Amino acid sequence: MQNTPAATEQRYTPVSPEHLSAFSRIIPGRVYTDGEVLEDYAHDWTEDLHFLPEVVLKPETTAEVSAILGYCHTHRIAVTPMGARTGLSGGMLPVHGGVALAVERMNRILDIDTRSLQVTVQPGVINQHISDALAPYGLFYPPDPSSRGSCLIGGNLAENAGGLHAVKYGITKDYVLALQVVLPTGEVIRTGAKVLKNSTGYNLTQLMVGSEGTLGVITEATLKVLPKPSHTALMLAMFPLAEDACDAVSALFRAGLLPSALEFMETDAIAFGQKFLGIDTYPTEGVGGHLLVEVDGNEEAAILRQCERVAEVLEQYRVLDIRFADTAEKQAELWRLRKCLGEAVKGHTIYKEEDTVVPRAELAQLLAKVKEVGRRFGFQSVCYGHAGDGNLHVNIIKNDMPDDRWENELPLAIREIFEYTVSLGGTLSGEHGIGWVQRRYMDIAFSPLELELMRGIKRLFDPHNILNPSKILP
Numbered sequence: 002m003q004n005t006p007a008a009t010e011q012r013y014t015p016v017s018p019e020h021l022s023a024f025s026r027i028i029p030g031r032v033y034t035d036g037e038v039l040e041d042y043a044h045d046w047t048e049d050l051h052f053l054p055e056v057v058l059k060p061e062t063t064a065e066v067s068a069i070l071g072y073c074h075t076h077r078i079a080v081t082p083m084g085a086r087t088g089l090s091g092g093m094l095p096v097h098g099g100v101a102l103a104v105e106r107m108n109r110i111l112d113i114d115t116r117s118l119q120v121t122v123q124p125g126v127i128n129q130h131i132s133d134a135l136a137p138y139g140l141f142y143p144p145d146p147s148s149r150g151s152c153l154i155g156g157n158l159a160e161n162a163g164g165l166h167a168v169k170y171g172i173t174k175d176y177v178l179a180l181q182v183v184l185p186t187g188e189v190i191r192t193g194a195k196v197l198k199n200s201t202g203y204n205l206t207q208l209m210v211g212s213e214g215t216l217g218v219i220t221e222a223t224l225k226v227l228p229k230p231s232h233t234a235l236m237l238a239m240f241p242l243a244e245d246a247c248d249a250v251s252a253l254f255r256a257g258l259l260p261s262a263l264e265f266m267e268t269d270a271i272a273f274g275q276k277f278l279g280i281d282t283y284p285t286e287g288v289g290g291h292l293l294v295e296v297d298g299n300e301e302a303a304i305l306r307q308c309e310r311v312a313e314v315l316e317q318y319r320v321l322d323i324r325f326a327d328t329a330e331k332q333a334e335l336w337r338l339r340k341c342l343g344e345a346v347k348g349h350t351i352y353k354e355e356d357t358v359v360p361r362a363e364l365a366q367l368l369a370k371v372k373e374v375g376r377r378f379g380f381q382s383v384c385y386g387h388a389g390d391g392n393l394h395v396n397i398i399k400n401d402m403p404d405d406r407w408e409n410e411l412p413l414a415i416r417e418i419f420e421y422t423v424s425l426g427g428t429l430s431g432e433h434g435i436g437w438v439q440r441r442y443m444d445i446a447f448s449p450l451e452l453e454l455m456r457g458i459k460r461l462f463d464p465h466n467i468l469n470p471s472k473i474l475p
């Protein structure tokens with residue numbers, strides 16, 4: 002499916018043979034116009050959306066990125082930065098064609114500083130590879146999206162990605178100390194410093210984080226890392242109603258507990274996941290919702306005590322059963338089940354995913370509203386997410402809903418869900434970003450003045466609006 006940019010949106014210079022020759026002079030042998038390659042860079046994991054770039058460029062150095070952007074700035078050619086294309090809001094979709102700027106070859110870990118616990122990387126490093134490289138030193142890089150085996154750190158920085166352990170360890174923004182960025186004009190800047198605190202001027206580092214490739218291309222990042230805890234315990238708790246599971250979430254924190262992961266899965270999600278993995282291990286009959294709770298630390302006895310306290314709290318919320326994953330294999334199986342949910346839903350049918358986030362005590366209310374809206378508009382939803390962060394992924398399943406209702410009525414339902422989310426003190430996206438698909442809802446979260454301030458920032462960084470145009474801002 003391809004939705005086109007509105008007729009009123011800016012038009013860009015088509016990529017001509019002359020432009021291709023110029024790109025070949027900058028990065029000889031790494032300019033791709035072959036149909037199959039273009040097809041590979043035409044989509045991410047967002048719904049079934051698809052936009053062909055006119056050319057794919059694969060730079061290897063900051064100087065090459067700078068030369069490409071400088072050229073495109075001068076010639077008004079649209080450029081879309083791309084990581085591993087696992088995004089869930091269409092941030093990398095080249096909606097105006099133009100140049101797909103793939104950073105995947107900039108994939109070196111430049112420095113591991115074991116004295117100050119920092120790592121400096123290029124943007125094309127796979128998230129998991131950072132922790133793999135740190136493991137021999139007893140260190141790890143905590144932000145771990147479920148896609149960590151394939152997504153790139155540049156994409157994580159651009160989306161301010163969260164992950165399964167954000168509830169205890171925080172999200173991408175909490176680990177970024179310094180960046181090197183190529184601006185849309187081709188100029189190169191450095192932001193931040195290799196320090197843990199910094200009150201020096203406007204925080205351009207944090208402006209870049211989460212800017213979804215609209216303000217600059219990140220070509221280097223210095224990240225904080227941590228010593229890896231030696232022990233973890235994992236349990237799956239089952240509740241009669243999904244709302245009981247949601248209510249138990251905030252109770253755990255009020256009891257002074259800090260799980261290292263706290264994931265919610267409604268029963269339909271477990272059913273989708275088990276079908277996808279071909280297992281039937283966890284009961285769904287009479288169960289409305291599940292919580293996956295992990296605690297970690299360096300002392301086994303302390304972890305066991307924490308588990309007991311977790312169980313005591315969950316019992317106050319009518320927990321039916323708690324299964325401890327008492328071997329590494331059982332832990333791995335539970336994590337496989339949780340991590341496959343997105344793929345399991347996508348494999349079943351066309352779907353739209355909303356990345357709602359609310360104060361965690363409001364989770365049950367948000368879930369109830371999603372179901373109520375679903376009943377009224379006639380759609381099934383499968384909900385799961387990083388409950389400890391108040392982050393609920395709402396997967397709306399197309400099934401046999403006619404295309405015109407899917408395209409025209411569903412946005413009204415989604416708007417209602419977002420309006421309710423914001424009324425609870427929440428917002429549109431916890432970690433997946435706004436990208437291409439959610440920008441039409443930005444007026445729910447921001448006033449015209451706030452949106453105009455953002456447009457002003459975009460104009461300042463990108464006067465010709467060539468870098469990832471038509472993203473974030475409506």
Ligand SMILES: Cc1cc2nc3c(=O)[nH]c(=O)nc-3n(C[C@H](O)[C@H](O)[C@H](O)COP(=O)(O)OP(=O)(O)OC[C@H]3O[C@@H](n4cnc5c(N)ncnc54)[C@H](O)[C@@H]3O)c2cc1C
Pocket residue numbers: 045046081082083084085086087088089091092093104124145146147148151152153154155156157158159160161162163164165213214215217218219220340343344432433436469
């Ligand atoms: C199965 C699955 C599970 C997921 N689980 C999670 C999860 O738990 N938590 C979470 O937060 N996300 C999750 N995601 C979403 C996705 O993996 C993240 O958003 C990830 O950060 C995207 O990285 P990427 O390399 O694929 O980037 P892409 O999708 O290629 O690009 C994402 C955005 O980053 C921009 N970009 C890429 N590289 C750069 C750069 N160097 N400089 C500037 N901009 C750049 C692009 O223009 C685009 O706007 C999941 C996705 C899938 C498919």
